[in-house]
Amino acid sequence: MKGNDNxxxxxxxxxxxxxxxxxxxxxxxxxxxEIIEGFFFAYRDFISDPDAILEKSxxxxxxxxxxxxxxxxPGMTVADLLDTLKITKQSLARVLKQLIDSGYIQQVxxxxxxxxxxxxxxxxxxxxxxALAEPQSRRIARAFEAMSADExxxxxQFLTGMQNAKSE
Amino acid sequence: MKGNDNxxxxxxxxxxxxxxxxxxxxxxxxxxxEIIEGFFFAYRDFISDPDAILEKSxxxxxxxxxxxxxxxxPGMTVADLLDTLKITKQSLARVLKQLIDSGYIQQVxxxxxxxxxxxxxxxxxxxxxxALAEPQSRRIARAFEAMSADExxxxxQFLTGMQNAKSE
DNA sequence: AAGATATGTCAGCTTTGTTGACATATTTTT
DNA sequence: AAAAATATGTCAACAAAGCTGACATATCTT
Numbered sequence: 001m002k003g004n005d006n007x008x009x010x011x012x013x014x015x016x017x018x019x020x021x022x023x024x025x026x027x028x029x030x031x032x033x034e035i036i037e038g039f040f041f042a043y044r045d046f047i048s049d050p051d052a053i054l055e056k057s058x059x060x061x062x063x064x065x066x067x068x069x070x071x072x073x074p075g076m077t078v079a080d081l082l083d084t085l086k087i088t089k090q091s092l093a094r095v096l097k098q099l100i101d102s103g104y105i106q107q108v109x110x111x112x113x114x115x116x117x118x119x120x121x122x123x124x125x126x127x128x129x130x131a132l133a134e135p136q137s138r139r140i141a142r143a144f145e146a147m148s149a150d151e152x153x154x155x156x157q158f159l160t161g162m163q164n165a166k167s168e
Numbered sequence: 169m170k171g172n173d174n175x176x177x178x179x180x181x182x183x184x185x186x187x188x189x190x191x192x193x194x195x196x197x198x199x200x201x202e203i204i205e206g207f208f209f210a211y212r213d214f215i216s217d218p219d220a221i222l223e224k225s226x227x228x229x230x231x232x233x234x235x236x237x238x239x240x241x242p243g244m245t246v247a248d249l250l251d252t253l254k255i256t257k258q259s260l261a262r263v264l265k266q267l268i269d270s271g272y273i274q275q276v277x278x279x280x281x282x283x284x285x286x287x288x289x290x291x292x293x294x295x296x297x298x299a300l301a302e303p304q305s306r307r308i309a310r311a312f313e314a315m316s317a318d319e320x321x322x323x324x325q326f327l328t329g330m331q332n333a334k335s336e
Numbered sequence: 337a338a339g340a341t342a343t344g345t346c347a348g349c350t351t352t353g354t355t356g357a358c359a360t361a362t363t364t365t366t
Numbered sequence: 367a368a369a370a371a372t373a374t375g376t377c378a379a380c381a382a383a384g385c386t387g388a389c390a391t392a393t394c395t396t
Contacts, residue, residue: 020274020288025239025297031305033240038327040233043211044254045332060382065208071193072201078343086212091384093344106188115342115393120188129193137199143329151322154315158323159206161311164213228351246374259353261375283362283373 049135057102057128062095064132070105070119071129077116104128217303225270225296230263232300238273238287239297245284272296 027033050064057063069084070076078096082089096119099105104125110116121129144152195201218232225231237252238244246264250257264287267273272293278284289297312320 019290020242020276021239021291021294022242022288024241025289025294027298027301027305031298031301032308033301034324035308035327036236036301036304037240038324038331039211039214042327042330043207046207046330048332062383068204071189072205073192074188074190079341087383088385089343090345090386094383097344108188110342113342113394115391117343120190121193122187123189126189126193130195130199133195133199133201133204136204137195139330140200140203143326145329147322147325151319154319154322155326156202156206157315158311158326159203159210161313162210162214162307163206164216230352247372255352256354257374258355258376262352265375278373281363281373283360285374 046136046139049139050132053128053131053135059098060095062091063099066092066095066099067104067121067125067129068132071121071126074120075118077110077118079116081119099125214304214307217307218300221296221299221303227266228263230259231267234260234263234267235272235289235293235297236300239289239294242288243276243286245278245286247284249287267293 025033047061051061054060054064065085066081069081073080076084078089078092081096082092085092096105100107103122106120106122107117108120110118144155147155193201215229219229222228222232233253234249237249241248244252246257246260249264250260253260264273268275271290274288274290275285276288278286312323315323
């Protein structure tokens with residue numbers, strides 16, 4: 001360690017360390033830290049599931065999202081996808097091109113509006129999307145194991161309530 | 169558009185387009201797409217809340233996580249933090265250094281083991297962490313609005329069940 | 337014919353993660 | 367006391383995936 005500076009020492013008073021908080025942040029009960037942290041850990045573990053599979057194809061999480069939504073709504077246009085993912089077209093272009101070049105997605109010129117590029121999964125694209133969804137769905141099933149149908153509905157209500165209003 | 173290649177045309181047969189899936193992926197009911205997608209949209213919107221605040225300080229989401237957990241458990245060591253966040257120390261070092269240099273976090277040499285660096289939030293660090301948690305907690309409160317205490321407990325159960333087992 | 341729209345592409349930048357290697361202070365083990 | 371292990375820091379290089387700005391092309395609309 002070169003710069004042993006800015007490492008405060010014991011004595012709380014002579015060096016401004018008295019400004020420090022030694023007590024855990026509670027928010028006086030007004031902040032729901034349990035959910036904030038639970039959501040963080042849950043989502044992190046949730047998206048880690050597909051990573052091993054993606055690595056085999058040399059893809060990342062951005063590819064995952066694209067291949068997922070194209071499979072969920074075949075024929076969606078590039079504009080649709082941008083709207084769903086809320087990223088820029090330059091960001092999308094990179095991963096979409098790789099998925100097309102690798103044969104997981106194909107583009108078809110729109111039948112009415114030929115400027116559009118309608119996106120469809122190939123057989124390989126469908127298989128990849130299913131393979132990626134499977135471990136995630138297993139994880140959900142595990143979390144749902146001891147839950148009634150009503151309780152599962154509560155989870156859906158929660159996830160919906162956490163989302164921004166749709167802008168249509 | 170230069171390369172007008174690899175844009176398939178109408179006729180489904182003469183060009184391999186017959187391989188495409190035109191039907192939405194259902195997973196034959198074995199995949200819980202509703203939760204998969206709800207979780208994705210909910211988490212994305214959830215972490216977008218603090219972004220505006222972070223921008224003012226010139227910080228990003230990585231800083232958010234660090235300042236959050238240091239506030240939640242003052243006196244935690246660098247190793248503790250690495251274990252919580254599951255990132256490499258080089259990744260952590262970058263953002264931690266910025267938070268220390270900006271006066272949001274301070275380090276104190278461990279009283280027993282002086283190799284350790286115990287991390288404490290300053291007053292500004294505490295305020296920042298609270299400011300970041302507030303909009304997230306408001307969003308949670310909104311999602312919980314119509315829910316009973318039991319139903320809220322179901323959500324906690326879900327988020328816990330989605331997490332990997334603790335490795336201790 | 338002119339303008340708007342959908343898409344693609346080039347170039348460069350930022351944040352945040354990664355690996356590998358090595359330095360220093362301190363504690364533990366031999 | 368010497369050696370090894372541990373906690374932390376740091377340098378360098380790289381990768382994924384986001385961003386902005388600018389500009390090109392094909393097609394549709396006015």
